[in-house]
Amino acid sequence: MNVAVVGYGTMGKLLAGHLASMDGVRLSAICSTSPKTKPEAERLGARWYADYADMLASCAGLQAVVLALPTHLHRTFAVLAAKSGLHVFCEKPMALSPAECDEMIDACERSGVVLFVGHVLRFFPEYADLRRHVTEGAIGRIAVAHAKRFGPHPGDTSWFVDEAKSGGVLLDMMIHDIDFIRSIMGEVRTVYAFAYKSPGLQYANATLRFSDGAIANLEAMWGYPGPFTTFAELAGDGGIVRSDSNLARPVRILRSSRERREEGVEIPSSPTLRDPYRRQLEHFIDCVRTGSSPIVSARDARQAVAVACAALESVRTGRPVKLGETPNAGTVSEAGGGAGGGGAA
Amino acid sequence: MKRMKMAVAGLAHSHVRSYLRELAAMADVEVVGLYDDDSTRRDDYARRFGVPAFETLQELLETDASAVVVCSENALHARYVEAAAKAGKHVLCEKPLGISLGEMKRMIDTCRRHGVQLMTAYPCRYLPSVAEAKAAVDRGDIGDVVAVKATNRGRRPGGWFVRKPLSGGGAVLDHTVHVLDLMRWMLRSEPVEVYAEVGALFDRTGDIDDAGIVHVRFASGTNAVLDPSWSRSPSFPVGGDVTLELIGTKGVLELDALGQTNEVCSEASGKTVRAYWGDPMDGPMLRAFIEAVRDGRPVPVTGEDGLRSAAVALAAYEAAERGAPVRIEL
Numbered sequence: 100m101n102v103a104v105v106g107y108g109t110m111g112k113l114l115a116g117h118l119a120s121m122d123g124v125r126l127s128a129i130c131s132t133s134p135k136t137k138p139e140a141e142r143l144g145a146r147w148y149a150d151y152a153d154m155l156a157s158c159a160g161l162q163a164v165v166l167a168l169p170t171h172l173h174r175t176f177a178v179l180a181a182k183s184g185l186h187v188f189c190e191k192p193m194a195l196s197p198a199e200c201d202e203m204i205d206a207c208e209r210s211g212v213v214l215f216v217g218h219v220l221r222f223f224p225e226y227a228d229l230r231r232h233v234t235e236g237a238i239g240r241i242a243v244a245h246a247k248r249f250g251p252h253p254g255d256t257s258w259f260v261d262e263a264k265s266g267g268v269l270l271d272m273m274i275h276d277i278d279f280i281r282s283i284m285g286e287v288r289t290v291y292a293f294a295y296k297s298p299g300l301q302y303a304n305a306t307l308r309f310s311d312g313a314i315a316n317l318e319a320m321w322g323y324p325g326p327f328t329t330f331a332e333l334a335g336d337g338g339i340v341r342s343d344s345n346l347a348r349p350v351r352i353l354r355s356s357r358e359r360r361e362e363g364v365e366i367p368s369s370p371t372l373r374d375p376y377r378r379q380l381e382h383f384i385d386c387v388r389t390g391s392s393p394i395v396s397a398r399d400a401r402q403a404v405a406v407a408c409a410a411l412e413s414v415r416t417g418r419p420v421k422l423g424e425t426p427n428a429g430t431v432s433e434a435g436g437g438a439g440g441g442g443a444a
Numbered sequence: 445m446k447r448m449k450m451a452v453a454g455l456a457h458s459h460v461r462s463y464l465r466e467l468a469a470m471a472d473v474e475v476v477g478l479y480d481d482d483s484t485r486r487d488d489y490a491r492r493f494g495v496p497a498f499e500t501l502q503e504l505l506e507t508d509a510s511a512v513v514v515c516s517e518n519a520l521h522a523r524y525v526e527a528a529a530k531a532g533k534h535v536l537c538e539k540p541l542g543i544s545l546g547e548m549k550r551m552i553d554t555c556r557r558h559g560v561q562l563m564t565a566y567p568c569r570y571l572p573s574v575a576e577a578k579a580a581v582d583r584g585d586i587g588d589v590v591a592v593k594a595t596n597r598g599r600r601p602g603g604w605f606v607r608k609p610l611s612g613g614g615a616v617l618d619h620t621v622h623v624l625d626l627m628r629w630m631l632r633s634e635p636v637e638v639y640a641e642v643g644a645l646f647d648r649t650g651d652i653d654d655a656g657i658v659h660v661r662f663a664s665g666t667n668a669v670l671d672p673s674w675s676r677s678p679s680f681p682v683g684g685d686v687t688l689e690l691i692g693t694k695g696v697l698e699l700d701a702l703g704q705t706n707e708v709c710s711e712a713s714g715k716t717v718r719a720y721w722g723d724p725m726d727g728p729m730l731r732a733f734i735e736a737v738r739d740g741r742p743v744p745v746t747g748e749d750g751l752r753s754a755a756v757a758l759a760a761y762e763a764a765e766r767g768a769p770v771r772i773e774l
Binding site: 323335336 | 590591593637639643646647654655656657659667669671673675676677679680691695696768
């Protein structure tokens with residue numbers, strides 16, 4: 100299968116590296132406005148394109164695109180790919196509003212191509228494991244859940260901090276946990292949220308009420324001074340499951356001070372043979388080949404955006420937002436089932 | 445040394461056992477008597493702690509005790525506190541101070557009019573870990589605190605705790621107040637607006653709230669959120685927690701106030717528990733009350749403090765009912 104990576108930042112490089120080494124996949128092209136991409140593309144055996152339309156018009160035999168672009172470009176690029184008959188893998192979040200998501204879904208449905216949004220958390224072994232315990236009944240019926248995602252600040256000049264491009268920490272970071280929690284707990288009824296933003300710091304906190312009454316509180320932060328930290332806990336009437344990234348550190352490399360090359364003393368690592376980024380690409384390729392439904396449906400990805408946008412609206416208004424009440428929020432009745440398939444394990 | 449005489453009125457809250465133990469260990473304190481409406485409970489505690497039981501509250505209050513510890517069911521706090529105040533006794537009242545704004549204001553007012561002090565039992569302030577966190581915030585270690593996420597979770601209690609006429613509310617009233625007191629203390633600001641999601645979710649057949657998430661906006665602009673749920677299953681390795689994560693403009697402070705634990709794996713229980721080895725908090729809190737009363741200084745945690753934190757829990761119920769934020773107006 101001939102695949103092109105579009106956008107060559109952190110995620111583009113990571114995904115291109117995987118695609119270039121996957122059986123049955125040919126990384127045909129990399130599209131990036133930066134000429135510095137050309138030698139890197141050639142090293143991976145791919146052709147470099149500076150212009151997306153040019154690539155779509157002239158890259159023979161191309162079957163799928165992997166969009167690793169700033170979020171505000173997702174809609175336009177995905178719709179163009181669909182119109183060219185190409186399957187679409189799109190980085191999360193799907194887009195900046197449910198309306199944009201709907202355009203992408205419509206275009207892909209009309210062209211009969213797969214639209215897969217990279218909610219990679221579903222492919223992380225620790226999250227798949229949490230989900231497995233819940234579905235196997237270990238904790239009974241869920242009542243209260245927590246999720247947290249704290250990382251470094253992307254830098255005040257990065258496109259990530261421009262909310263018009265990324266949606267900020269809520270759409271870029273919390274979206275992971277919104278999708279994951281929603282995949283277990285179902286449809287969101289109400290969202291209440293607050294946020295704080297200053298140079299070098301973005302913090303957002305959202306409380307979700309689900310249609311079956313269960314409650315979740317989600318936190319996301321850019322500018323955390325500690326190690327990248329993820330945490331999730333689901334408490335039910337039959338027990339509790341938790342996953343804490345700071346407790347799952349099978350390898351700790353502590354360098355003596357004379358050997359340190361830079362500030363920072365500890366490199367946390369949780370090695371796995373099941374690289375989640377590679378596995379989500381394999382899943383996408385498999386869905387394209389076999390026609391089976393992705394475990395993260397486009398509708399799931401759209402609903403996650405709807406919840407995040409409702410949270411942004413709650414931050415603006417200081418009031419709870421019911422899903423489906425506002426033009427920008429998703430509607431529960433449209434939801435395509437929260438379970439989203441058989442898990443990522 | 446002159447011993448301070450104290451009495452205990454109301455024995456329903458299990459914290460009373462720790463209070464009686466701590467008081468018994470103080471050389472300068474004498475517990476002159478105790479009372480509870482339930483004569484079985486009264487006689488049982490009298491025997492276990494070697495303290496005289498009184499047949500009526502009136503008789504207890506006629507003793508020469510200078511202070512009374514109230515540990516009754518929440519709904520009876522007002523009755524005990526006001527009776528003690530009218531008898532000229534200083535009062536240390538178990539949290540929550542009361543179950544309605546009106547009765548808490550009346551309790552405070554009655555104590556003031558009778559010239560006695562009223563302290564609310566918020567022992568968490570006396571944990572060294574909490575004190576260190578407060579000191580770090582005061583030093584400006586993390587700059588201005590802009591957001592707080594907290595938990596005060598526990599196992600589901602039984603008995604009067606789950607009977608609303610006696611408790612006044614479930615998990616949200618039981619567990620919002622401790623952390624709210626710590627937030628007010630550390631932030632030096634008052635809550636102005638509350639939003640909450642509340643439910644009976646761990647026991648969906650129950651008629652008392654056992655789950656919730658409470659959002660609080662402070663006058664300073666800081667936003668806080670807390671989980672007061674009775675969500676710790678018996679299988680969980682600790683019975684409860686008190687955590688605060690303070691997001692500041694210059695850093696983050698993570699407090700796990702009861703985090704000083706060891707892991708104990710026992711065939712007897714068939715599970716691993718995390719056993720707390722940190723300092724006790726009830727003794728230092730009782731000392732602070734006793735010394736303030738004895739020396740004629742203001743108690744460190746007042747009835748007003750009790751009112752202001754409980755008001756948030758009461759507002760949380762109202763907000764959940766209305767599906768909209770509620771302003772705190774006292």
